[in-house]
Amino acid sequence: MTEKKVISRYLNKLSVFSTVAVMASAFTLAGCTSEVSVQPASDEKVKSVSMSTNDTNVIYIVMDDTGFSDFGSYGSEISTPNIDRLADNGLRYNNFHATPVCSPSRASMLTGRNNHAVGMGQVANFDYGEEYPNRRGEIAPEAGTIAEVLGENGYVNYALGKWHVAPTHEITPAGPFHNWPLGKGFHRYYGNLEDSSDQYRPELTRDNSSVPMPEKEDYHYSEDIVEKAQQYVVDQVSMRPDQPFFINLSFGAQHMPHQVPKEYIDAYDGVYDEGWDVIRQQRFEKQKELGVIPKDAKLAPSNPGIIPWDKISEEKKSVYTRFQETYAGFLTHTDEQIGKLLETLEETDELDNTMIVLISDNGASSIGGENGSTNQTIAYNTLTETFEDVEKKADLLGSESVAPDYPAGWAQVSNTPFQKYKNSMYGGGIRTPLIVHWPEKITDKGEVRNQFVHVSDITATVYDVLGISPPKTIKGIKQMPITGISFADTFDDAGAVTKKKTQYFEMSGNRMIYHDGWKAISVHTKGKPFEQDTWELYHAEKDFTELNNIADKQPQKLKQLVNLWEKEAKANNVYPLTDNFLNALGNLPPDNPRARKTFVYHPEMSHLGESATPLILNRSYEISIPVTHSKEDEGVLLALGNDKSGYTFYIQDNKIVYEYNTGVTRYQIVSEQELPEGELAVQFIFEKTAANQGVGNLLINGTEIGEVEMKTLPFKTSFEGLDIGQDLFYPVSPAYAKLGEFPYAGDIGKVTYEFEEASISTLQ
Template sequence: MTEHPIAPISTVGTTYRDSEPWWPEPQRPAEGSPDVIVVLLDDVGFGSLGCFGSEISTPTMDALAADGLSYTNFHVTPLCSPTRASLLTGRNHHAVGMSMLSNADSGYPGKRGMVSHRAAMLQEVLRDQGYNTAAFGKWHLTPMDQTSSAGPYDQWPLGRGFEQHYGFLEGLTDHFFPELVQDNHRIDPPRTPEDGYHLTDDLVDHLIDYVSDHRSIAPDKPYFAYLALGAAHCPHQSPASYLERVRGRYDDGWDEIRRRRLERQIELGIVPPNTELAPRNDGVQAWDELSPDEQRLMARLQEAFAAMLEHTDDQLARLIAHLEQLGVRDNTMIILMSDNGASQEGGPVGNTNTIAYENGDQIDIADALEQLDDIGTWRCHSNYPWGWAQAGNTPLKRYKQNVHAGGVRAPLIISWPDRLREVAGQRRDQFHDVIDIAPTVLEIAGVTMPEEYRGVPQLPVHGTSLQYTFTEPQAPTRHPTQYFEMYGHRAIVHDGWKAVAYHERHSSYDDDRWELYDLDNDFSECHDLAGERPEKLAELIGRWWSEAERYGVFPLDDRNFAERAAKYHSAASPRRRRHFLFHRGVGRIPAGVTPLIYDRSYRIDVSVTLAADDHGVLIAQGDVNGGYALWVDGDQLHYEYNHQGTRRYVAGGSLTAGEHRLSLDFSKSGELSGTADLLVDDVRVGSLELPSTARYMLGWQGLTIGRDALSPVSLRYPREFPFTGNLHTVEIALADDGEETAHEPID
């Protein structure tokens, strides 16, 4: 007999009669380890859930709090990608390379726009220890110029430990026309809005199916499911019935809603009885000072947010009901949280075009009122104004992107009936941070983060498990110190004190004024003690600099993501080219990989063979927010440029059957302006002046060849409108007159 070289415990003889088989023991987590579902809400502020004081109806989330624990002193980073990086690694976001968003690599170790392989992710470690893993929804941890079908794929969900993924890779998506990815390939949505499609329903459907498969085939093996919803990030969109049921709810305005929410928070014990309502943030008007038209618009924008959150709650109800039907709810730990505070990205008066914000522009109230009935539908990408964002963060000050409490204090609910039944409905007030979620799950599963993962030495875990709080409600926090930084805003919490500095974009950091708060007695950061306790402030500022050095915060960078994404790209980025040749059959090209046509001359040439009556879209980039489309219809070449909802259109030529080169030639004539010429076989057939073009972004959706597949750039042709002729190639050439500029976007 001989030993088999691959399985040394087996012995292999001449026949099976004189051989001894052997099978490896599978990796198993600790006995009784729960199934784990992390539900990550997007841009949902501290005071936005019913169980955290809101009038928004969230009975499903409220029920999770009632049979679990609510955490009122839980903190996150003030932006989505960094929170996700910290959530899934247990480390601080700068230390793992995600200082800001995954849309830009700024060229520094802490600002790579991707999670270092020196920080193994929760799902990677759980998978190797016997858990199954699946992700549904938003990812936003892959560098955007690596999200095309050319990859690389090592930072996609399947490259970072998830065995299945169904969702989207960008920071946001249209909820009626999402840019879906399944595993490592792009797909179209399974239905249209007219057929009742909405992304949140779709994501929950896929998670329900996953649980059914898992419980049917491997009932003794636990799973880790990551449900990262697009809700309630802008665009705020939901089915019509949800929009109708919130009509008129916000006519009293944000001042009154904030007052009611604080009253309810005190009643529920979410905040201490002495909590004060923070003053209105800079730029927020008193509701009574607004004109009737302004009030009408701004109430409608908040209705769209509330409708979206209520729709989300109903979809989570379907998930919980399914777990109960399968008899597995009791040993399913559900962690529900938000990634940051309510968003300031609607600007002071709100927005019916989210791309305008990214380009540093603000829409006109009169234009927005014309879209009033479109708000919340597929025809509009809206976001609420600052006043409603502060109401979402009641009773706190400032917003997402800032490191005051409104940006970083977030709701957290942990529900696990098998373990938390005796403490169900209780509140926990210990300070904790998003870096504590991964250590909590690992401790419960009896798994430790390895010192080396797949040959790569690992960073230490920076967080600490929350599990002690399950049974020790009065125990002091085991996470006494946490720094914060985003866009130059800085803060540190240490032993119940907080020092925080708000930074004006593109100003000197030396001009920033540090504030000091006693969080144990000032929940909403209303009483600045910097003048009374200068020694305490100096101590905390010194501690911030030490923590920042330790975790790789530097260099400080206050440019926004669109500004960086338009300018900085790795040597391997496809966006570094000035010439692109797209072939027939190319899949959807995501926005982060599209040619940088901003504020420069360029030319698009489409090589086609036409038959009589051929028609359809040749190339389209963008969505209802903005973009451009070139198409053939009625024997003419057509072009539309959609600049933040303002549409300019031209058509010309008399096309005949045969081979043609159909072109759009844009000549820059001034800053963000120029002339678009239509050409057929190099003969000009139409011309269009474009007095304004996109500064950083056309639209959130990418580029398609031969159709306009999702949210339509133009409303002048039927939806999708596939090209019926023979499209050979699309060539885009960028001129050298488009050196990237450094325009200053609004904060």
Template sequence: MTDVQRSVLPIPDLAYTGTVTYDATDPDTRFPPIEPVRPPAGSPNVLVVLIDDTGFGASSAFGGPVHTPNFERVAAAGLKYTRFHTTALCSPTRAALLSGRNHHTVGMGGITEIATSAPGYSSVRPNSCAPLAETLKLNGYNTAQFGKCHEVPVWQASAIGPFSGWPTPGNGFEYFYGFIGGETNQWYPAIYENTTPVEPWGTPEEGYHFMGDMTDRAIAWTREQKSLAPDVPSFTYFAPGATHAPHHVPEEWADRYKGRFDQGWDEIRKETFARQLELGVIPADAVLTERSAGIPAWDEMSDLIKPALARQMEVYAGFLEYADHHVGRLLDAYEELGILDDTLVYVIIGDNGASAEGSMHGTTNEGFTINHMNDLETEQYVADHIDDIGTPRSYNHYAVGWAHAMDTPYQWTKQVASHWGGTRNGTIVSWPHGGVEKGGVRHQFSHVIDVAPTVLEAAGIPEPSLVNGVTQRPYEGTAMNYSFAAENAQADEQHETQYFEMLGNRAIYHKGWTAVAKHKDPWAGSSHGLDDDVWELYDVEKDWTQSHDLAAEEPERLAHLQRLFLIQAARFNVLPLDIRSAERMNPDIAGRPQLVVSDSQKFYPGMKRLSENTSINIKNKSWTVTAQVRIPDGEASGVLLAQGGAYGGWSFYAVDGMLAFAYNLLGIDVDIVRSSTQIPADATELRAHFAYDGGGLAKGGTVTLSADGSVIGEGRVKRTIPFQFTFDETVDVGADLASPVSPDYGPTGNAFSGDIEWVRIDLGDDDHSHLIDDEHRLAVAMLKQ
């Protein structure tokens, strides 16, 4: 297609204005040939790889201790960007990346679970900010996303949609294979193909792992595209769950690092810093910052737990190298197809800094932390379960000290948008046939909002002014193409001003200076007002790592930058700053819709993979589950209704003809109540009533089992889960998908053997949720991203 206007999308169809004949065989019958919409000649394929929760100091490409040969392979063919920045948190970075606008502009001032009705925090992208994939698709690109999507508003993350915030169709991707939310179990993932939930092809014992699965799908999709239309460029967004917790990886990959971290995180920081100097990804005069306040020294940790701490890091390192391996498989496929040199590749090593959300001694199951039940996971428990870390028997996360080490040489970690440890992520760009220098390093300031304008400039596609009839807000990023060529290595940076804000942690970068204010620690809630925050000032041209605060020496410059932050905050929907905790967890106060509002919910056969946001909340109260069924000939068996999995949840099921109810307390204990007699063959109504003890949160209760109104069993559940069963496992009707709640059955073959008409949950009236600690509500939300 030549001389096509592309500023209005979809590209308008032009009506034929020539002569129309009566008979198609008339010699005067002439119509122009149909021309499919295609990008401008020479438009590259685009591959954006976004790794999760990986700090600047993790990958060997930027001096880290984790071997990432395929990231280095891309760097050898392109450029390392040492001053590329994210937003310090998952959903906001991804929304900014895919839109070319600041995260508050597109409503993603926080993660989706704490959205409010304020424009900058709603989690709803305005239709005046069309995503990059939509623009590329309407210009003739084929588009696909694989892996993580954490931009869907929580009230839309169900089978009823709407799907305007999903990768397909709302965000412009024609195909999606991945998971919705902040994380997923890599052994038992909650997968969607487009908008339909699908199950993994196998179990961990059969060799299944999501990282390999999503890569297989990406390779298959790419091959199909190039087989059917080799000249049509594609845009592939490849966003693994790695290396977000849970850190799940085959043991042989973790074992590659045995003994490599026994010296502890303080020594690892020093070793990494030395390699970074040698590689030139930090300048020779850079300073290794001191350990951030509140993070313990390695020597302060007990000898009892140090072996488990070292294993946590071995597993994390194996997970990152495993992710690198599969990125390499995708690159190999591009090379085999002969398209790698014609592909603009972005490898962004982290959507924020490394995660400090795993507690001071790490955890075998994030559920302990999210449910405020860390008392169950003592140091002795962690030490005793060292062999479970990274396997299907854990839902693990590493200690805070490792997160800080993975952000070397900077202060702080993920969530802390005020300091580079939260926002500076090593990034690599290659495009051999596009004039990108091979093996170079670039130090110009850049930001995740720069990716979209870079891609459009590379493709020769203008920013659209009108998309689907809606006038568009201009991109807020700056194209990075000016820095690609070897002769432009020292070019003046073009992205001169950038604000940062997350949970009250805030900063402004302007022409080589930063003013920053840290409001809260990643592991703590807000403890004071915004006006009490202490601002710091750094000359980042001379002080690369923000190690020397100049606030006292240059108060006028600090005041100027503070004022500039407020101007940017007003311009990009950052105001009003929102540091609330409990209020943002309550949709009634926050002002976002909620899907389930009644005291009763009925489920039907075929319903599955219902998240906790789309299911009735039975925690801290009495409730009843009732199933209308037909018992099969012979013994009844299988699951009627289950919520959660092996790391926390409950299940109502039959086994060997007996009715049963299992309550799984974070994988540490499973209480099972069984009927004393077999289920009657003519029974049509099976019921389990949970009578909550009351008197606070997480208390126990009495379970009564009945068939057609007759009690057939009774027993106790000693303690319950107060806040959240799991991060990604779900409510399933007629089976327990993914990891099993109860040891009475396995992860497969547990479907109910009879017929289910419906299953219903009804709540009691003794809700104790008002006793939830306000500050802990925010911690619960933040652990989800």
């Protein structure tokens, strides 16, 4: 950083302090002795702004579902030159631990505290109800985020990309907004609030408002958020060069859907023809060469269900390799975007004094199953696509026509050298890359650090190196202690003793505890009492990939760790435990905003995210749509979803059509007679007859015009939300796919959803 810029920042902070002091003096002279309105939200603000001369910028780059070995600097054959540049000029950590799924990792990273303690015991899509206060999908206000803290210390804060730490039922055009980025300390936000995003047609939010998809040829979401990040940086250093910034840049990559232009996929043609067993072994050997893993580390055996490559047919090999070529191309494309941001930092003279932290929020996902998946909804609902179905769409991988995830065999490669995957307590679920790049402070460039680090330690480290003491109160709310522990001493000391002695883990009833080089992992069977769990014991300090279970040989050590887990769990609000996972998506506790018997939507309503729409899964319901119709009027009356799954009501050729697409089967009711003109009461009545199935009836003015027996999706209807009078983003029905948004030409009245009961429980 130039001397001029340092002086400018210092003088600006003196100016801020002087302004506050002058205003306070003016109030005193006027006879006002009570606390004045210019007082900061916390007692520490004036002191930190006036005394600190810290000008270091901070950037968090968060990858999604990216395995330990996926970067070139961690042993991969995938081209990631910009990420590797960060590693070569910074530090790589090989003993970093995230939580097994995304929302808890993000909540922990943003707050510097354990995820259950701040209220994020599960992903933000799930609301387990008031009996599970640690699993309601939001960060407690007692756990201020790094943006809130840095904002009180003179920083400008920007968030871009995936958020996913607000209850997804709150993602509505009317909020509430207190859990959105601007409600958590960020000054600007641009990205997607949900768990994942289509890369070509994302549901975007800018600050507190939804925005239409940019009309740009060859649009890609990863490119878009980085372009916005570049703009934020340039604007900041141009207008306020004296003020440091914090950026939270969170990619949708490498979460499904894996979507990237074809040229990136074709760049890996032939690279994976030898198959996942060979590639995994090659990565393992490369990791040893790079020093990313110890020389005596053992490669975990193949995970259950992974078929050896030499036992797979040539037809399947061809399709499976195309999935991995797509995944690799997607990652290279993401790396390219990171490179663009680095170029901007260099051009603005901000790179050297910017602390960049890059992680993956959890390990690689196996949800693609044996054959891989071309439809995100099918995979998410734990349904299976046959190989024949997948093969038909293999040439479309990477395009907007499919929403793919690769086969589990390739996810195993991503997690080399560990066993298991995302959502697991084993290394494949929680051991991910961590790179710290900070040219002004890191001198041991390119080295590997093996100290135990937890995702909660990252923000604690930032506070440490910036010399910031988190305030005791934020917005008048007393703050809980920061439980993360700084690992800043490892920046210049490879032999620094690990300060993080103990760290608990829990996800969906699966448990793990780390303590002083040892790990204990519970083995839980869903539905069984937790008291019946068995525990495995690993001396992680000597057993890098946790393969040698010595529970029988060290019973006292195991007992010590299990007791320690109990202590940590009680201290961090982990109880009560539950092993419910996807079925929690259908849980509507009484105080959930979706727990209503009646929903009434005006036709002018903005696009509504799927997770905030009326829950029609596995229950009876009615939908009423009043319209004023002329025989020339065509268009969509109501649509929820996209071309991968969802339901729609539309009028075409003066006939009304209802369609429900599971991604596997498309159900349809078409009126035989043309519609009369005038006022029409369109009504759809679904009667549940068994689990995830029932009978749907379509009526016009009280007269039944068609019936269909349907099997319905069990967990999530779609990854696109609800529109009235049009179908934004992807069309639900191919019948109007070439007609754009296909808005209805007539008038639509108030749309009503009716249910027999408001709240339902799926956690029994």
